[in-house]
Amino acid sequence: MTAIIVAADSFVGPSRERFSSGRAPVVASYVILAIVLAVVVSADLIAPYDPNKQDLDAILLGPSAAHPFGTDDLGRDLVSRMIYGTRVSVLAAGQAVAIAVLIGVPLGLAAGYVGKAADLVIMRVVDAVMSFPAIVLAIGITATLGPDITTAMTAVGVVMAPTIIRLMRAQTMSVKGATFVEAARSFGARGVRRLILPHILPNVIQPVLVQIAILMGFALIAEASLSFLQLGVQPPTASWGSVLSRAYTFFDQTPMQIFIPGIAIALTVFALNIIGDDVQRRLDPKRKGR
Amino acid sequence: MSALQKGPDEAAGGERRAPLLELRQVSVRYPVGGRRRLTAVDAVDLRVHEGETLGIIGESGSGKSTIARAVLGLAPVSSGKLLWQGEDVSGFDRAQRREFVQAVQMVFQDPHSALDPRRTIAQSVREPLDVMRRGVRGSRQEVAMQALADVGLTAEIAGRYPHQLSGGQKQRANIARALVTRPRLLICDESVAALDVALQAEILNLLQDLKVNYQLTIMFISHDLSVVAHLADRMNVVYLGQVVEDATTTSMVDQPRHPYSEALLSAQPHVNLHEETNRIVLTGDIPSPLDPPPGCRFHTRCQHAIDRCATTTPELTEALPDHWAACLRTEELYGLTGRAKELI
Amino acid sequence: MRVLRVVGTSLLTAVPTLILATFIVFFMQRLIPGDPAVALAGEYATPERLAEIRADLGLDQPMLVQYWDWIRNAFTGNLGASFLSGQPVTEQILSRLPLTLLLTLFALIVAVVIGLPTGVWAAQNAESRLDRFLTTSATLGLAMPNFWLGMMLIIVFSMGLGLFPGPGGPSLQDDPAEALRGLVLPAMALGLVGGAEICRQVRSAMIENLGADYVRTHRAKALPESRIVWLHALKNSSLPFATIIGLQVSRLIGSAVVVEAVFGLPGLGSLVVDATNQRDYAVIQGVVLVAAVVVLFTNTLVDISYRLLDPRIS
Numbered sequence: 001m002t003a004i005i006v007a008a009d010s011f012v013g014p015s016r017e018r019f020s021s022g023r024a025p026v027v028a029s030y031v032i033l034a035i036v037l038a039v040v041v042s043a044d045l046i047a048p049y050d051p052n053k054q055d056l057d058a059i060l061l062g063p064s065a066a067h068p069f070g071t072d073d074l075g076r077d078l079v080s081r082m083i084y085g086t087r088v089s090v091l092a093a094g095q096a097v098a099i100a101v102l103i104g105v106p107l108g109l110a111a112g113y114v115g116k117a118a119d120l121v122i123m124r125v126v127d128a129v130m131s132f133p134a135i136v137l138a139i140g141i142t143a144t145l146g147p148d149i150t151t152a153m154t155a156v157g158v159v160m161a162p163t164i165i166r167l168m169r170a171q172t173m174s175v176k177g178a179t180f181v182e183a184a185r186s187f188g189a190r191g192v193r194r195l196i197l198p199h200i201l202p203n204v205i206q207p208v209l210v211q212i213a214i215l216m217g218f219a220l221i222a223e224a225s226l227s228f229l230q231l232g233v234q235p236p237t238a239s240w241g242s243v244l245s246r247a248y249t250f251f252d253q254t255p256m257q258i259f260i261p262g263i264a265i266a267l268t269v270f271a272l273n274i275i276g277d278d279v280q281r282r283l284d285p286k287r288k289g290r
Numbered sequence: 291m292s293a294l295q296k297g298p299d300e301a302a303g304g305e306r307r308a309p310l311l312e313l314r315q316v317s318v319r320y321p322v323g324g325r326r327r328l329t330a331v332d333a334v335d336l337r338v339h340e341g342e343t344l345g346i347i348g349e350s351g352s353g354k355s356t357i358a359r360a361v362l363g364l365a366p367v368s369s370g371k372l373l374w375q376g377e378d379v380s381g382f383d384r385a386q387r388r389e390f391v392q393a394v395q396m397v398f399q400d401p402h403s404a405l406d407p408r409r410t411i412a413q414s415v416r417e418p419l420d421v422m423r424r425g426v427r428g429s430r431q432e433v434a435m436q437a438l439a440d441v442g443l444t445a446e447i448a449g450r451y452p453h454q455l456s457g458g459q460k461q462r463a464n465i466a467r468a469l470v471t472r473p474r475l476l477i478c479d480e481s482v483a484a485l486d487v488a489l490q491a492e493i494l495n496l497l498q499d500l501k502v503n504y505q506l507t508i509m510f511i512s513h514d515l516s517v518v519a520h521l522a523d524r525m526n527v528v529y530l531g532q533v534v535e536d537a538t539t540t541s542m543v544d545q546p547r548h549p550y551s552e553a554l555l556s557a558q559p560h561v562n563l564h565e566e567t568n569r570i571v572l573t574g575d576i577p578s579p580l581d582p583p584p585g586c587r588f589h590t591r592c593q594h595a596i597d598r599c600a601t602t603t604p605e606l607t608e609a610l611p612d613h614w615a616a617c618l619r620t621e622e623l624y625g626l627t628g629r630a631k632e633l634i
Numbered sequence: 635m636r637v638l639r640v641v642g643t644s645l646l647t648a649v650p651t652l653i654l655a656t657f658i659v660f661f662m663q664r665l666i667p668g669d670p671a672v673a674l675a676g677e678y679a680t681p682e683r684l685a686e687i688r689a690d691l692g693l694d695q696p697m698l699v700q701y702w703d704w705i706r707n708a709f710t711g712n713l714g715a716s717f718l719s720g721q722p723v724t725e726q727i728l729s730r731l732p733l734t735l736l737l738t739l740f741a742l743i744v745a746v747v748i749g750l751p752t753g754v755w756a757a758q759n760a761e762s763r764l765d766r767f768l769t770t771s772a773t774l775g776l777a778m779p780n781f782w783l784g785m786m787l788i789i790v791f792s793m794g795l796g797l798f799p800g801p802g803g804p805s806l807q808d809d810p811a812e813a814l815r816g817l818v819l820p821a822m823a824l825g826l827v828g829g830a831e832i833c834r835q836v837r838s839a840m841i842e843n844l845g846a847d848y849v850r851t852h853r854a855k856a857l858p859e860s861r862i863v864w865l866h867a868l869k870n871s872s873l874p875f876a877t878i879i880g881l882q883v884s885r886l887i888g889s890a891v892v893v894e895a896v897f898g899l900p901g902l903g904s905l906v907v908d909a910t911n912q913r914d915y916a917v918i919q920g921v922v923l924v925a926a927v928v929v930l931f932t933n934t935l936v937d938i939s940y941r942l943l944d945p946r947i948s
Contacts, residue, residue: 141662143913224781225892
C-alpha cells in the first residue's frame with residue numbers, strides 16, 4: 001500500500017522551494033569572495049606588521065591582543081602573514097588559471113573548429129596529459145625545473161589546460177553547425193577575424209567563465225599542496241600553503257595555527273565552487289523564465 | 291543526347307538567354323564512415339531564369355535544402371557544374387567569386403537560429419558588407435538601415451538583440467541581411483516554415499514586393515505546395531536527391547505528369563481547385579539516401595509501380611510542352627491529357 | 635568473443651595515449667636547467683668526467699635514440715638508477731608502490747561508501763532542504779585541501795582521542811597490521827574529499843535518470859520507489875558512475891602523494907618528495923611515469939567495463 005502512496009506522491013515531482021533556504025550559501029559565497037579580493041588589493045594597508053619581520057623573543061605565541069592569530073616559529077605575526085599570503089596565493093592561482101585559459105581556449109577552438117587531423121592531434125595530447133594525476137605531473141615538472149612559485153603555477157596551468165580544451169572543443173563543435181555560423185559563411189565570412197572571433201568565440205566562452213571559478217579553486221589547493229611540499233612559494237614569502245606548511249612543522253606546540261590557513265583555503269574554494277554552480281544555474285537555458 | 295532528354299529550355303524557348311543560374315548534373319555526396327557515402331543530391335539539372343521565381347518542392351530528406359547549400363558553397367559539389375550566367379563557377383577568379391557571393395544570398399529556415407544571439411540586428415544586417423568590405427563604414431550602416439526599412443523594421447528594432455524580437459521581425463531581419471549586398475538571386479530555404487500562417491502570408495507578400503523593388507530572381511524551397519504554388523512561376527519536384535518533375539506552376543498544378551507530384555498535389559485541397567479527386571496517401575517514409583532503391587526511386591511508394599520500375603531508371607522527358615517528368619509510365623498513366631486512369 | 639573485441643578496442647585506444655605519455659615524461663627530463671651532466675657531477679667535475687657521464691646517460695646521442703633507449707629499458711622494467719644512491723629506480727618504486735595503491739584503494743572505498751548513498755539520497759530529494767544540506771556539505775568537503783583535512787584528523791583522532799597512530803608509522807613490510815592501522819586516517823582524509831565529489835556527480839547522474847520516461851513508467855506501475863531508485867535508476871547511472879570512479883582514481887593518486895607527506899607514509903609520495911629535495915631526476919621521472927601507467931590502467935579497465943555494460947557499444 002505504501003508503495004502506491006509513494007508512487008502517487010512522486011508524480012507531483014520535486015518541490016521547488018529553490019530560493020527559500022538555498023540562497024544563504026550563495027550570498028555568503030559572494031561575500032567571502034569580496035572579502036578575499038579586498039584583502040588582495042589592500043594587503044599593504046590592512047596588515048598590522050611586516051609579514052617577514054622576525055621577533056625571536058616572541059616565537060610560537062598563542063593568540064593575544066597584539067597578535068590575534070599568534071606568531072610563528074620565527075616570531076612573525078600570523079595575521080600579517082595571512083593577509084599577504086592571501087595576495088600571494090590568489091595571484092598565484094590566477095596565474096595558473098590564466099595560463100590554462102591562454103593554452104586551452106585557442107587549442108580547444110582549433111580542435112573543435114578545424115577538426116580532422118588538428119582535432120586528433122590535440123585531443124591525443126590532451127588524453128596523454130590527462131593520464132597523469134594533475135598534482136603528480138605538476139610536481140614532476142616543478143621538481144625538474146627547480147622549486148619556484150612561478151614555475152609551479154605554470155605547471156599547474158599546463159595540467160589544468162586540458163579541462164578547458166575539452167570544454168571549448170565540445171562547445172565549438174556544437175556552435176560550428178549553428179545556422180547563424182552557416183549564414184555568415186554563406187556571405188563569405190571565413191577564418192579567425194571574420195568567423196571565429198565575432199561569431200564562435202562569444203557564443204562558446206560562457207561555460208569557460210564558469211569553469212574559471214572552479215579551476216581557480218583547484219589552483220588554490222594546488223598552490224597549497226605544492227608550497228606544503230616546498231615546491232611552490234619559497235621562504236620567506238608567505239602564502240596560504242607556506243604558512244600551513246610552517247605551522248604543520250610545529251603543530252604539536254601550536255595546533256591552532258593549522259586551522260587558520262586551512263579555513264581560509266576551504267572557505268575561498270567553497271565560495272568559488274558555489275559561485276560557479278550559481279552562475280551555471282543562471283546560464284542554463286532550461287531554467288530561463290522560471 | 292537523345293531528343294527526348296534535352297533540357298526544358300532548348301525545347302521550349304529556342305533562342306533564350308543563358309539562365310541566371312544553372313545546375314548541370316550536380317551531385318552532393320557525403321562520406322559516412324567506412325567507404326559508404328550518402329548521396330544527398332544526385333545528378334540534378336536545374337535552371338533559374340532572370341526574373342522568375344522557381345519553386346523547389348520536396349519532403350524533408352529529399353535533398354532540396356542541400357541543393358541550396360551547394361549553390362552557396364556550404365555543401366561540397368562532388369560532381370557536375372554550377373553555371374552563373376552561363377559561366378562555370380568553379381573557374382571563377384577572386385573578383386568573379388566575390389561578385390557571385392554578393393549576387394546570391396540566402397534566407398534560412400529558422401529565423402531565430404540564423405541570427406547570432408550576441409549581435410544586434412543592425413550588426414547582423416550590416417555584416418555581409420563588412421565581410422565583403424563594401425564601401426566605407428558609415429555608408430554600410432546607411433545601407434543596412436535602408437534594407438531594414440525596406441523590410442518594414444524600424445531603427446529602434448535595429449539596436450535590439452534577436453531574443454527581443456518576434457519571429458516575424460527576426461525573419462524580416464534575415465531578409466534584410468540577404469538584401470544588403472543587392473543580390474540578383476535570393477534563395478529562400480523553407481523561409482516561412484517556422485512561422486505561423488498569418489506571419490507566413492505577411493512574409494510571402496513582403497517577398498513579392500521585394501522581388502519587384504529589388505529586381506530579384508527567387509529560388510523558393512519548401513515542402514509546402516500551397517506556398518510554392520502561390521509564389522512560383524515554375525516548379526521543380528524533388529524526390530530523394532533527384533528532380534522528378536519540372537514544369538510551369540499552372541501546368542504542374544493542373545496536370546501533373548508524375549505520380550509523386552500527383553500525390554503531393556492531391557494532399558493540397560487549396561491548390562487543386564479544378565477537379566475533385568481522391569486524396570492519394572503516400573505510405574511509408576522516404577527511403578534512406580544511404581541506400582536508395584534501384585530503378586525509379588519512387589517505386590517503393592508508388593501505387594502505379596510495375597516490375598520495370600524497380601530496374602529501369604527513368605529520365606526527365608517531355609510529357610507536355612515545356613513540362614518534364616521522370617516516370618516510365620507517364621504516357622500510359624496520363625495519356626496526353628487528363629490524369630491517371632484508374633488501372634487495376 | 636564480444637569481450638575479446640571490447641578489450642582489444644580499449645587497448646588500441648590506450649596504447650597511443652601511453653606512448654604520448656611516455657614522450658611527455660621523457661621530454662620533462664629535457665627541462666632540467668643547464669647541463670644534466672654538470673647537475674650530476676657537480677660544478678667542479680673534470681671535462682673527462684663530464685664526457686663520461688654524458689656517454690653513460692647517452693646524452694651525446696640524438697634525441698630520438700635517447701628516447702628509444704629509455705623507452706626500451708622502461709618497458710623491460712629498467713627505469714635507470716637513482717642519480718644519488720645508484721639504487722635502481724624500479725626497485726625503489728616497487729618497494730613504495732603497494733602502500734600507495736593500498737591507500738588509494740582504501741580511500742576509494744571510503745569515497746564510494748560516503749558518496750554513493752548520499753548522492754542517491756540527495757537526488758531522490760532533489761531541491762529539498764535535505765538535498766541542499768547534502769550538496770552544500772559536499773561542496774564544502776570538496777573545498778578542503780585533503781592534506782589539511784589529514785592534519786585535522788591527526789589532531790582529533792590521533793593526538794586528541796589516541797584512536798589511530800599519528801604520522802610516521804612502520805612500513806608495510808615491517809609490521810603489516812600496524813601499517814594498515816596507520817592507513818585509516820590518511821584514507822579518511824582522501825576519501826572524505828573524494829566522497830564529496832562522488833556525491834555531487836552521482837546526484838546529477840541520478841537526477842537525470844529519475845526524470846527519465848522509464849522511471850515514470852515504473853512509478854505508474856506502482857513499483858516500490860526504493861526499488862526504482864536503487865535498482866533501475868542506479869543501474870542506468872552505472873555508466874557515468876564508472877567514469878566517476880576512473881576520474882577519482884587519478885585524483886586520489888595525485889592527492890595521496892601530498893597526504894603521504896603529511897602522515898610520513900613511505901609510499902610513492904614521500905619517494906618523490908625526497909627525490910625532489912635531492913634533485914634525483916631519474917626517480918622523479920620514474921614516479922611520474924608509474925603514476926600515469928596506473929591511471930591509464932584503471933582508465934582502460936573503466937573503458938572496458940563501460941563498453942561491456944553498454945549494449946549499444948560493441
